Amino acid sequence: MPIKKNMELFLTQFKSNQTLDAAKSLCQTLTMSKISVLEKRNVYKELFNIVNDHSIEAMINLWAVASMIEDDLSVSQKVLAVRGFIEDYKVKVEWIEDWIKTVWKLKKTPSEFLNFIAIDLRNIQGLSKGLKEMLFEELEE
DSSP: OOHHHHHHHHHHHHHHOOOOOHHHHHHHHHHHHHHHHHHHHHHHHHHHHHOOOOOHHHHHHHHHHHHHHHOOOOOOHHHHHHHHSSSSSTTTTTHHHHHHHHHHHHHOOOOOHHHHHHHHHHHHHHHEEEEEEEEHHHHHH
């Protein structure tokens, strides 16, 4: 099935099942997809237009930032976007850690940038042992 059709199917399903798990699944799939950043941005716009729950909106915003990192924005714009969701009281640490792990797997973001995000997260909320090991293993050697 073509990627665009897949996204349309996911959006249709999400409209009738607006839960945090459904939002996370859709957004992770979108982040991992090979569609263009512009197409991803359009899907996120559509998601923001149909959601009326603040926690789900925070989840979607978190994942929308992943597409910003792929875009041709300055590093400072990307860092500000990430700091915005790290400081959002609706966003849970587990969500951020899942986000970092997914972005890490994509290999589209320099590890130094992800380490910087993790340091910000640690300073604000703390990091799990698994995430520390994944991101900082080369620093301990």
